[in-house]
Amino acid sequence: MVEFALYNAWLVPLLPALAFLAIIFLTRPWPMLSALVAVGGIVASFVVSALVAYGVFTNPEFLEKPLVYAVRWFSMPGLNVDVGIQVDPVSAMMIFMVTMVASLIFIYAIGYMKGDPGFSVFFSYVSLFAASMLLLALSSNLVEMFVAWELVGLCSYLLIGFYSYKISAREAAKKAFITCRVADFGLLLGLLALQIVFGTLNLVELSDKVAHYEKYTTFGVLTLIAVLVFIGPIGKSGQFPLHVWLPDAMEGPTPVSALIHAATMVVAGVYLVARTVFIFAKVPAAMELVAVVGAFTALFAATIAVTQREIKRILAYSTVSQIGYMMLGLGVGSMTAGLFHMWTHAFFKALMFLAAGSVLHALHHKADIWEMGGLIRKMPVTGWTFVVGGLAIAGIPPFAGFWSKDEILVAALESGHYVLFVMAAFTAFLTAFYMWRLIFLTFFGEENPANHPHESPPVMTVPLVILAFLSAVGGLVGTPWAPVWSQWIFFEHPHHVEPNYWVMIGSVVLAAAGIYLAYQLYVVDKAKVKVKELAERYRHIYTILYNKYYIDEIYLWFNHTIIDGAAKLIYLFDIYIIDGVIVNGLAYLTGLSGESLRVLNTGRLQNYALVFFLGVLALVVLLAFTGPSSASLTLGGVK
Amino acid sequence: MENFPVLLTILLSPVVAAIIMAFIPREEHLLIKCVAATGTFISMALSLYVFFAYDQSLGGLQFVQRIPWISDLGVTFYLGVDGISLPMLLLTNLLGFSAVFSSWNVNHRPRDFFILFMLLVTGVMGTFVAQDLFIFLLFYEVVVIPIYILVIIWGSTKRVTKEYAGMKLTIYLLIGSAFLLVGVIALFMKTTAIQGAPDMSFEGLARAARYLSEFDQKWLFALMLFGFGSLLSMWPFHSWSPDGYAGAPTAVSMIHAGVLKKIGGYGLIRIALYILPAGAKFWAPVIAFLGVCGVAYAALAALAQKDLKYIVGYSSVSHMGYVLLAVASLNVIGVNGAVANMFAHGIMAALFFSTIGFIYEKTHTRWIPDLGGLARQVPRIAVAFMLAALASLGLPGLISFVPEFTIFIAAFKVYGGLAVVAIAGIIITALYALRAGANTLFGPPRPEFNHLRDIRGPEMVPLVVLGTVLVVGGLFPFLLFDVINSGVVPLMSQIGGALKIGGAF
Amino acid sequence: MLPLTVGLTHYVVLSALLFAIGLFGVLSKRNAVAVLICIELMLNAVNINLIAFSKYITPTLFIGQLFAVFVITVAAAEVGVGLAIIIAIYRNRLSVNLDDFDWLKW
């Protein structure tokens, strides 16, 4: 059984893909059936993934050598591309996590999407989404990975724009795709360069060759390649400065947000860096870049999240921030820590999004947290599970987030990145603050009489409970005292950390401080006087933060003024210069010369005779004064 | 089946259909359309058969037919397909068949329409199966008049009148072909002088052209480049393309953008590059530069458009820039990519034009600000549109990704920075393709389009046929590439010596 | 008075002059009949040439003379047709002034 799963891991992406096809072509008219197909697909995929994971994590051979099987996709002299499946601990962990979270989200969506006219279509899209992500996780080849990568982008486009009749959804979807496209341009260049330099994009071969890159290329080129490759994750994982699409991605249905933010799309970037870490490891400068971008994004997004009012938007910035953490972990050389945070984050972020979805569902899509309050009384399951998520993300032990965040902090400190460490630590404080600000404003305090909340149906709450459980205990696989995680997920050699109690204590203190501050400002101070005062006093900072540093506006300006301006200019050049002056001008001249020559035919017989004799004269002159030699010079002919 | 003249049958099937149609009373619309569909279907089925029956391991020309034709010009009626022409033949027939159904609602003089259309398809097919330069030329311009008449009668007047568009399309391409013709005649005379006997077959010309002086190769190639290049809408000789497509009826836009302009690319590879490799080597940087200019320039110009057809028109100029860039890389990967990209773009552009045709037919507008929210009212059109748009931006999993990828590899390897500009084109492409899609299909539905009827029945054929090819070709690129590769490798190895003279590649 | 020997040159010059006069007439006369006559002058210049050449260059053969006979004959036929046309056009337009005949132009 396990053997079968290991050697047929291609079933993992295939099953949801088949679900997609089945829904699109067969079951679309019957919503419940479609949902069943989709859930069936992903659950079956989860089962296979679980078996694969079991097979991998009970067999240390996989640490030495991944299991790869591939078929030829296309080939020509000088370019062979195989598509295949690469099963190793990292991919096994990834598919296990993705299928698990996705299964829960799918089930949740049955409740959430009930009654939507696009119910079946929704399930087909999410199935494709899951399939793409799983393919990405299992890819044995960077081209294949890029394909999956783009398909993930496509699905996000379709799902973010699911409510396509809304202009905001339409624009958000477009923004997501194009922003990622900009990043993919870098990634594509990186892949092309890898192919050209090393002659392969097969992960295993590539890692062998990169290990001795001196034979193929210079250090500088490899650095450039690494940087180019990293541009892709910057976009897909919403790192600064290409994070702008992620918060807007809220426009999709909430399960989609959960899927995008927790388990699939955004962590694809992290996963890609982890997959190609053998390149980054060779070029410290690129590694530094990853770390710096990660740390900066973490802090940057956290500051924005502090001022936001929409529930999903806050979660979105928190995602950006948390992914910054993961990047930081990867960048400071600990793939273990980075992926560990990805693992825990998947649970608690999925949890929080689904819980937020439950809230929105109850409040009929009223999203401003300032208009909520006291919901925990009417929605206990949603509320308490959210609290679990909040504890996890804030980094309160023993919840999942604590362990992974701690590991990243330790890794940053131990590798000597003190500045980044401080940034990360401060971010931890901010995270705790804004997340609990959200929790306090939403679930505690006074109820808003305008709201008539009710608890969501079990099909939605059961996944919440499961995720809450996972958020609580998911980190226990990687405690410093029982480092199961780091024995399996590592690069080059197991990354074993001695427990650093100072960091642990420090991070808990920071988190607690953040929660406490939020408590003071939003629960104790019932009228929120203090908060308003603060906002008033630091009005400029508040405005900048609330407007997300105006980055969207800058991009919008660039897009509308520079790009569209250039487009307009080129278009005008095309129709007025190339077409107008040159093409039509030549045509006009031709016609004009016809018109003017035509006038010579006056109709007067004697004019004709005159022309005739002038013609004879011209011939005589030509003959007499231009001998064959001079004529041949100008006209050719006589040799 | 051994001696069955399958290529000739493919070629003549639409002609026979046209002749039959000529004797059908002009009121019998449905019958006429059915005959047209049958004629193109036979061609399509047979070309699918040829595509899959082609023995890749053997390579070279297959299904060959050779009849002495004009002795003093060394012309033989020489048909055959190899890995390069086969995809183009298949493409032509896929598009021809689809286009018949895209024109299913033509009720104004349908008999004339379909007769001319059959001639058009035949002409295009002929260029791809001809293995003799003279026969190639005979087919090369068969299409001129059908296209012109189709445009002026069934076209549409927007920014420019359809009369202007048709005339510009026609004259522009003919002027281009005049240069080509000078080149061909000069080449013929020079090779005849070298060989002592005339031979117009591609192989014969290539054999003799090896002994041409470098200078001759260069200027002859320049002429061919201009001729084929303007057909391929090579920047800056592209301006016929957006106007022409905008003015043309759907089926003509499909065929023209889909396959006809590919004759330019095909000719560039199969004739110019094959026969005059040293010339190609000299001009390659220029071709690359013009290709890149075309990519960037046309993509930006497409961004500024508000008429759907103009968007696709400029986009096809932009995509042909990739083909030029690929050809200019002068290596196996690049030429593979060029041929594959022509195929991919053909399918994609045809689906695009077909869909726009339906949108126009139903809403009577192509002006994007007047559209919006169609996805709710006509979901199938929306699916077709999005498929085409996504293929246009090179989405992996659809047919155009792998060709573009190979082109990028080849071009990046040879031209480095220049290629980066071209690759950046994918961003702009995404921008305009998605913007067009978004503004046409999404957003609030408009009440005036509530009554629209989605495509159904015969109207679905283009979506089904082309959509299937888009996806299947995208998921299984080896189907396409193995065939192409079997044609490209021998071609490149034959001219490999000439390309290596300077050792640059 | 110088001894005057008339040679080939003189005939050729005469012929050329005659041709030029005829040419001048063709270009300047407005009357269709006059133009027809001027054409006859040009043809006669040719005849002078032919006969002179025949006499001086091929004295034993009568090629030139023969040719001239043909020219005269054909010219007569041409004039016949020409006059008929002039009459026809006069009937239509009541004019034989060539300047009036410019309905066909451009």
Add this chain to the structure above:
Amino acid sequence: MNVNLSLLAPELFISALGLAVLILGLIVPKDSRHGLGWLTVFGLLLGMGITMAGWENQGTLYGGLFVVDQYAVFFKLTFLVAAFLVVLGSMRYVDMMGDQSEYYSMILFATLGMMVLASAGDFMTLYLGLELMTIAFIVLVCFRRNDVKSVEAGIKYLLLAGVSSAVLLYGLSLVYGLTGTVVIGEVGRALTARPVPALILGLAMLLAGLGFKVSAVPFHMWTPDVYEGAPTPVTAFLAVGSKAASFAVLLRVFIGALPAVWAHWAMLVAVLAAVTIIVGNLVAIPQTNIKRLLAYSSIAQAGYILVGLITATGPGIKAVMFYAFLYVFATVGAFTVVTQYYSVTGSDEIKDYAGLSQRSPLMAAVMVICMLSMAGIPPLAGFVGKFYLFKTIINDYLWLAFIGLIMSMVSVYYYLKVALVMYRDEPADPAPIQLSAPVALTLLIAMIVTIVLGVYPGPLSEATNVAAQSFWR
């Protein structure tokens, strides 16, 4: 002197036919003169048969005055085919015009003149043939003697042809004076390469005189006016027969008699060809009358045919013959449509051709195909013809090839304007045009031959090769 009359059989037959038609016209009652057309048609067919039968029968008569070689035979066939098609296509038109017997006999005599021209071995025969043809044409041009335009065209043709004949003759007399012979072959042997002034003058005058007949610029001024004014079938015959015959003799004179000064005239002819192509095509663009448009286009065509003369080689001669032959079908096809349309609507204005494709698809198709053949668009005959023409000069006169081919594509512009009107516009009167059988037959022949020669020119190419080789024998 032993005269092999079998060599003269085609000429004898055609002159007998011409006379018979003329005389029968006097005998036959007015209402049955219609049959004269059929008599002419079948007579011409028989004439073709006789000519064809003499394909292998070569020789010279009267000490070189009359040459029968395959070159001449080929051209004679061309003329007979042209006459055949013109007569076949114009019978209805002629019945409307009246005076059938004169018309048909004049056509036949013009044909006879052309045949004589093609066989002309010396200057006298040349002159006789030329004038026979010209005078017959003068009569034909003003055949509609009550039509002002027809008569005006007649007088223009008469006077200008007279002037050009005089110039030609003067040139001939100078050449005779220089060489002492009028037999073309002997002239060729006698001439030396030294260009004395008299030779220069003679050369220029010959070129002008024959250039007039083929309507090469700047000797083309008469062409549009006469083509417009003349009855349309006559225009057609003038455009094909007269032009082809003049080319036949042009080649004969320049390549046969003046090879010694080839270096001098080749350059001149190249310039003339270029100017003719350019002017003809450019001025055709703004034309609004279909006949004038075709006239300018035929001027341009003359320019193309001149290209074949430049190299004075076998392939050049062959190209001229090939082109002249296919040109017959294209031109007669187009003009037959014009004739037919005129007899239905009474108009030659292009704008009145609106909707022709719906009133008569065949006529519209023939018009377009014939015009495009003239433009040299593959796969029509004109393309092959141009290929043959330009391949002779491509090495030495590349610039001319560029001019020629680019201008031929420009010419598509004005041809397509006609197509535009015929195909796009709705007809003012939607009634279908009924074609009589002979007209339909003419149109079909023109169309099919134009296409077939374009697609499969092999046999004609062989025949012209053989004929071109006979030129020097």
